[in-house]
Amino acid sequence: MSEATNDPAAATAVIWSNALELLRKNSSLTAREKGWFEGVVPEALFGTNIILAVENSETQHVLQTELNDELLQALRIANGGVDLFPAFKITVRANEPEQPVLPVTALSEEAPRGDTRKRQPLPEPEPAPEPVVVQQTPKTTHYDDAVVQTFEDSMGDDLDPSAAAAMSTTLGGAADVFKGRFGRSPQPMIDPETHLNPSDTFDTFVPGDSNRFARTVALAVAEGGGSDFNPLCVYGGSGLGKTHLLNAIGNYSLIKQPGARVRYVTSEEFTNEFIDSLRMDAGTKSGSSRVTAFNRKYREVDVLLIDDIQFLGGKTETLEQFFHTFNSLYQANKRIVIASDVPPKNLKDFESRLISRFEQGITVDVKPPDLETRIAILRMIASNSGMRVPYDVLDLIAERFTENIRELEGALNRVTALASLNGQPVTVALAEQTLQDFFSTDIEVKPTDIIGRVAKYFHLTFDDIVGPQRNRNITLARQIAMYLTRDLTSMSLVNIGQVFGGRDHTTVMHNIKIISDGMKQKQEIYNYVTELTVLLRQRNNK
Numbered sequence: 387m388s389e390a391t392n393d394p395a396a397a398t399a400v401i402w403s404n405a406l407e408l409l410r411k412n413s414s415l416t417a418r419e420k421g422w423f424e425g426v427v428p429e430a431l432f433g434t435n436i437i438l439a440v441e442n443s444e445t446q447h448v449l450q451t452e453l454n455d456e457l458l459q460a461l462r463i464a465n466g467g468v469d470l471f472p473a474f475k476i477t478v479r480a481n482e483p484e485q486p487v488l489p490v491t492a493l494s495e496e497a498p499r500g501d502t503r504k505r506q507p508l509p510e511p512e513p514a515p516e517p518v519v520v521q522q523t524p525k526t527t528h529y530d531d532a533v534v535q536t537f538e539d540s541m542g543d544d545l546d547p548s549a550a551a552a553m554s555t556t557l558g559g560a561a562d563v564f565k566g567r568f569g570r571s572p573q574p575m576i577d578p579e580t581h582l583n584p585s586d587t588f589d590t591f592v593p594g595d596s597n598r599f600a601r602t603v604a605l606a607v608a609e610g611g612g613s614d615f616n617p618l619c620v621y622g623g624s625g626l627g628k629t630h631l632l633n634a635i636g637n638y639s640l641i642k643q644p645g646a647r648v649r650y651v652t653s654e655e656f657t658n659e660f661i662d663s664l665r666m667d668a669g670t671k672s673g674s675s676r677v678t679a680f681n682r683k684y685r686e687v688d689v690l691l692i693d694d695i696q697f698l699g700g701k702t703e704t705l706e707q708f709f710h711t712f713n714s715l716y717q718a719n720k721r722i723v724i725a726s727d728v729p730p731k732n733l734k735d736f737e738s739r740l741i742s743r744f745e746q747g748i749t750v751d752v753k754p755p756d757l758e759t760r761i762a763i764l765r766m767i768a769s770n771s772g773m774r775v776p777y778d779v780l781d782l783i784a785e786r787f788t789e790n791i792r793e794l795e796g797a798l799n800r801v802t803a804l805a806s807l808n809g810q811p812v813t814v815a816l817a818e819q820t821l822q823d824f825f826s827t828d829i830e831v832k833p834t835d836i837i838g839r840v841a842k843y844f845h846l847t848f849d850d851i852v853g854p855q856r857n858r859n860i861t862l863a864r865q866i867a868m869y870l871t872r873d874l875t876s877m878s879l880v881n882i883g884q885v886f887g888g889r890d891h892t893t894v895m896h897n898i899k900i901i902s903d904g905m906k907q908k909q910e911i912y913n914y915v916t917e918l919t920v921l922l923r924q925r926n927n928k
């Protein structure tokens with residue numbers, strides 16, 4: 387990878403460990419072939435060369451001939467897409483018993499062909515380097531014009547203009563604050579064509595031990611790298627960065643190949659679009675024109691990124707459709723990336739033919755981040771938000787929220803919101819006070835509880851919150867309910883949209899952002915969210 391670190395030894399070790407991991411997962415190599423790489427020790431980087439120490443001339447010969455292509459490919463990917471050539475050095479170790487013994491490999495009980503010498507133990511893992519980011523050329527597209535919105539603009543998605551104006555009045559100076567003190571508020575927009583979120587890039591994805599391999603492979607896929615990674619399946623728990631990685635692949639693919647047809651879709655959207663196409667065709671005499679259009683839309687992309695695939699389980703017709711879409715893209719060498727909450731083999735109610743196709747490529751996981759990574763993520767978010775947050779506050783949040791990065795973000799947002807409202811600096815005491823109700827993160831809250839509780843709080847009905855009405859109070863209540871649903875449950879944006887009367891996930895995202903920003907600007911918004919959170923937590927504690 388092109389991960390820069392000031393320590394050349396650490397950089398060499400990181401590149402080799404990523405390359406080795408890729409070679410271990412390379413399905414075109416047998417276990418015996420993979421064994422040849424296990425005793426290799428990376429020594430140094432010199433320009434475009436990496437010095438690899440091997441134990442004997444036979445290993446060197448095999449790596450330079452039979453396994454040369456695979457080695458070069460892995461090194462190039464691990465080096466961030468830049469060619470890196472191996473230079474071999476044979477190390478003869480004193481005290482090495484000469485008698486032939488079976489090799490020790492991390493992968494297999496089989497010995498690599500012809501290797502009869504004892505293998506060197508694997509090098510001690512290097513300490514994790516400081517998180518660094520891949521330098522990515524900023525994308526200059528129409529987002530640049532679209533991202534900037536005033537507070538009134540930002541109310542627009544779910545409000546008519548008069549209601550927006552009224553709302554702005556109710557919120558007092560909020561609109562002015564948005565335009566004034568904080569300048570123009572950046573509001574990332576989902577690209578209508580690709581459905582990508584331009585904020586989710588490799589630049590903003592902090593690497594750590596929990597996700598480093600997933601990120602390396604994702605970057606390789608975005609670079610257009612090896613067919614061994616097709617399809618790429620990313621799995622892991624909620625809020626650990628799967629959606630972020632999918633978007634990063636899409637965004638980076640567009641940088642590498644500006645004309646590429648990239649499409650991000652959740653499995654719910656895929657299902658809904660398919661059902662709509664069937665329903666619309668049923669009402670016409672024009673044969674299967676809508677289904678044909680649906681097929682064309684998904685079978686003519688260069689990169690298909692499909693999120694939350696687990697939700698397709700048991701949907702027989704949609705799965706059948708997806709199977710054909712998958713085959714058509716796969717055969718045309720188009721890239722397919724899939725995210726799910728479980729590894730492919732554990733996907734429920736999926737036919738084995740589809741699971742085996744998923745397993746043809748590479749499967750990587752994202753795990754809960756360790757403390758250092760959580761701190762690095764919080765530092766990045768804080769620095770991007772422009773708020774001054776002392777490191778001890780970030781450390782405190784990182785220590786308390788361990789399982790889910792979305793919760794980390796939510797906690798930091800609450801702390802900075804309160805500080806901003808009160809014009810106070812962010813301190814550990816303030817963070818302790820703000821977060822005391824949120825430290826227990828294992829309480830399950832249902833979206834219907836949230837909607838019911840928010841409705842009652844604002845003297846409205848459940849139907850008002852999920853219905854189409856756009857008057858001021860209802861809109862605010864609905865936005866707060868959406869924010870709380872995202873904050874207190876692990877539901878995806880698409881699922882939240884469905885619960886809230888079938889709204890689009892971009893509308894949900896937009897409304898959540900309004901409340902997240904509003905909490906920093908307006909005391910009553912902050913109070914509503916805080917009081918409702920406490921009420922919901924108490925209610926669910928009983």
Ligand SMILES: Nc1ncnc2c1ncn2[C@@H]1O[C@H](COP(=O)(O)OP(=O)(O)OP(=O)(O)O)[C@@H](O)[C@H]1O
Pocket residue numbers: 586590591592593597622623624625626627628629630631727763791792795876877878
């Ligand atoms: N390594 C990371 N660096 C920076 N931000 C991250 C990282 N991982 C996740 N995030 C952020 O955490 C939040 C949750 O991540 P994301 O939505 O990608 O999770 P997910 O695994 O897709 O969750 P779900 O399964 O619930 O949809 C996002 O705002 C994302 O940008």
